[in-house]
Amino acid sequence: MKGNRFWAWSALIFGLIYFALPLIGMTEFSFRMRRGEYSFDAYRVVLADPNFRATFSYSVTLAVLTIILSVCLTVPTAYWVRLRMPRWRPVIEFVTLLPLVVPPIVIVFGYIRLYNTSSLLPLTGTITGTNALLVAGYTVLSLPYMYRAVDTGLRAIDVQTLTEAAQSLGAGWFTIMTRIILPNVLVAVLSGAFLTFAIVIGEFVLAALLNRPAFGPYMQLIGANRAYEPAALAVISFGITWACMGLIQLVTRFSQATRASR
Amino acid sequence: MSARPAAPAKASISLAWVGLLPFALFAFLFLILPTMFIVVGAFRTPEGAFTLANVRGLFTPSILAAFWISIRVSFWSALIGCLIGFAMAAAITVGRLPNGARSPLLTFSGVASNFAGVPLAFAFLATLGRVGLVTILLREWFGINLYATGFNLLSFAGLTLTYLFFQIPLMILIVTPALDGLRREWSEAAQILGATRFQYWRMVALPILWPTLLGTLALLFANSFGAVATAYALTGSSLSIVPILLYAQIRGDVLGDPHLGYALAFGMIFVTGVANAIYMWMRARSEKWIR
Numbered sequence: 001m002k003g004n005r006f007w008a009w010s011a012l013i014f015g016l017i018y019f020a021l022p023l024i025g026m027t028e029f030s031f032r033m034r035r036g037e038y039s040f041d042a043y044r045v046v047l048a049d050p051n052f053r054a055t056f057s058y059s060v061t062l063a064v065l066t067i068i069l070s071v072c073l074t075v076p077t078a079y080w081v082r083l084r085m086p087r088w089r090p091v092i093e094f095v096t097l098l099p100l101v102v103p104p105i106v107i108v109f110g111y112i113r114l115y116n117t118s119s120l121l122p123l124t125g126t127i128t129g130t131n132a133l134l135v136a137g138y139t140v141l142s143l144p145y146m147y148r149a150v151d152t153g154l155r156a157i158d159v160q161t162l163t164e165a166a167q168s169l170g171a172g173w174f175t176i177m178t179r180i181i182l183p184n185v186l187v188a189v190l191s192g193a194f195l196t197f198a199i200v201i202g203e204f205v206l207a208a209l210l211n212r213p214a215f216g217p218y219m220q221l222i223g224a225n226r227a228y229e230p231a232a233l234a235v236i237s238f239g240i241t242w243a244c245m246g247l248i249q250l251v252t253r254f255s256q257a258t259r260a261s262r
Numbered sequence: 263m264s265a266r267p268a269a270p271a272k273a274s275i276s277l278a279w280v281g282l283l284p285f286a287l288f289a290f291l292f293l294i295l296p297t298m299f300i301v302v303g304a305f306r307t308p309e310g311a312f313t314l315a316n317v318r319g320l321f322t323p324s325i326l327a328a329f330w331i332s333i334r335v336s337f338w339s340a341l342i343g344c345l346i347g348f349a350m351a352a353a354i355t356v357g358r359l360p361n362g363a364r365s366p367l368l369t370f371s372g373v374a375s376n377f378a379g380v381p382l383a384f385a386f387l388a389t390l391g392r393v394g395l396v397t398i399l400l401r402e403w404f405g406i407n408l409y410a411t412g413f414n415l416l417s418f419a420g421l422t423l424t425y426l427f428f429q430i431p432l433m434i435l436i437v438t439p440a441l442d443g444l445r446r447e448w449s450e451a452a453q454i455l456g457a458t459r460f461q462y463w464r465m466v467a468l469p470i471l472w473p474t475l476l477g478t479l480a481l482l483f484a485n486s487f488g489a490v491a492t493a494y495a496l497t498g499s500s501l502s503i504v505p506i507l508l509y510a511q512i513r514g515d516v517l518g519d520p521h522l523g524y525a526l527a528f529g530m531i532f533v534t535g536v537a538n539a540i541y542m543w544m545r546a547r548s549e550k551w552i553r
Contacts, residue, residue, distance in 0.1 A: 005357065005358050005359070007349075008352070008357025008358065008359050009353070009356070009357075011349035011352070012359065012367075013359075014362065015349070015350040017431065018426070018455050019370070021389055021395075022386055022389045023385065025385060025386075025388045025389025025390075026376075026384060026385040026388040026389065026395055027388075028395050029395060030388070030390070037268070048451060049295070049508075054347065054485055072484040073284060073288055074285075076284070076285075077282060077284070079279070080281035080282060081282070084278040085282065088282065092285070097333050098294075098297075100538065101484070101535055102293075102297050102534070103487070103488025103505065103530050104488065104490075104535060105488065105508055105509060105512075105530075106297065106394070106488075106527045106530055107292075107296055107297065108512075109296075109300055109508070109523070110297055111525050112512065113296075113299060113303070114295060114296050114299050135293065135294040136291075139288075139292070140292050143293075188284045193329065195376070199376065202380060202491075203379070203491075204490065204494070204495075205490045205491060207507070216379065218513035219380040219381065219495070220491070221382065223387075224535075227314055230384040230388075231385075231387075231388040234382075234384035234385045235383035236372075237377070238381065239378050240375055241377050243368065243411070244376075245372045245373045245376070248372075254398050
């Protein structure tokens with residue numbers, strides 16, 4: 001068994017070196033802006049750039065809107081499928097997995113051709129319309145993660161009994177949704193939401209092809225024109241992704257702890 | 263429930279459709295219709311008649327070359343990602359490492375599998391680019407000039423190496439539950455029957471894991487085949503892979519024929535569709551053993 005453990009350690013260490021090098025590389029590079037010494041200059045330049053703030057807050061706004069739309073679509077649908085239309089579950093599940101099959105660049109290609117200014121629904125003709133289209137696109141990208149998270153969350157509760165209990169107490173559908181179902185799947189919804197946030201913040205293709213000033217295209221532009229700022233942006237992005245995943249773990253662990261103490 | 267009269271129950275069933283309407287409408291407008299539009303466009307002339315000429319147009323040397331290099335990058339990054347990811351997942355599950363290794367690696371995998379796109383390209387440029395950390399250290403410490411050996415980050419090898427950064431973690435996340443599903447009884451039974459460790463892996467564990475491994479290979483393939491942002495930020499448009507060609511086509515009609523663009527997009531859906539079909543089929547098979 002000693003040989004076994006040797007191989008396990010070497011596989012792990014080899015992998016860790018591969019993962020560590022780019023992370024160390026980008027961090028070290030981001031400090032190199034001032035000649036001869038390490039400094040935070042690259043970060044100072046990036047954070048002071050008005051375009052950074054504009055694109056970043058634009059992407060944050062879009063991420064929040066995407067999460068809201070995604071929750072409004074997936075929670076009632078997953079609930080309804082479980083409650084009334086279980087036979088439709090495979091179909092709905094298949095549709096939510098489609099965005100993993102159809103590459104995002106193809107989806108946005110379809111948008112550009114389908115919703116152009118000469119079509120029935122000329123969404124790309126106005127800025128608001130294009131923003132709405134971008135949110136819709138991001139919601140599509142979030143569907144596989146959001147729907148699966150919510151559906152798994154619903155599996156843990158007895159939808160039928162909760163609904164009947166609420167109805168017998170005189171609750172309407174809106175009350176059932178917001179005060180019974182949503183609180184019960186909140187952890188799942190939050191997990192899906194943080195993952196969606198991490199995806200939307202750095203997304204490039206949709207925003208670039210719809211010509212919206214989002215954070216992803218901004219990073220690409222900086223990467224094509226600057227030397228040290230891109231590394232700083234990479235460090236910041238990695239921090240955001242890490243924070244989102246950390247928050248998912250935190251809410252999951254918190255819910256397990258409260259559930260165990262009940 | 264059964265005591266209820268039949269009529270209201272029927273009415274509620276017919277009304278139940280309404281509950282799915284918002285989702286169905288959204289999915290139709292923003293997922294299915296745009297995709298169908300592209301697919302139908304690939305088989306139509308600009309005048310609207312049916313044609314196979316667009317798809318035939320894909321079989322020109324430059325487009326075929328783009329597909330070939332895309333398929334090679336996706337295949338090798340998927341295969342190497344599978345092997346390394348499997349080795350690391352095996353290390354933390356059946357490799358008898360201290361328990362402390364498992365949970366941090368899984369957390370990190372969750373982060374790294376989502377750390378793709380533009381920033382990932384920056385990280386690799388800062389590491390293996392011409393003035394990157396590893397390039398400089400190799401030169402100063404070992405006297406190896408990486409770029410004189412023919413290595414270039416903006417190439418097939420560089421792109422594959424970069425894609426591994428999200429492929430390996432994805433493999434770890436998918437295969438760890440499968441490895442956990444290997445029951446201890448199976449290994450004990452094999453041992454009692456006199457099997458060596460190697461025989462156990464070759465004749466028991468790997469045949470059980472095979473559908474999972476093959477399915478994940480297909481999933482990783484599709485995952486990197488559709489990726490645009492990393493490659494675009496890394497190489498600009500100097501490396502002609504299919505998604506970058508399509509990106510350039512959407513931006514400026516570089517192929518000079520909009521319907522050839524539809525055909526290119528259709529080709530992408532076709533490749534990722536086949537890969538995902540293999541994944542789903544294999545997944546269904548592997549669920550027989552691992553619950």
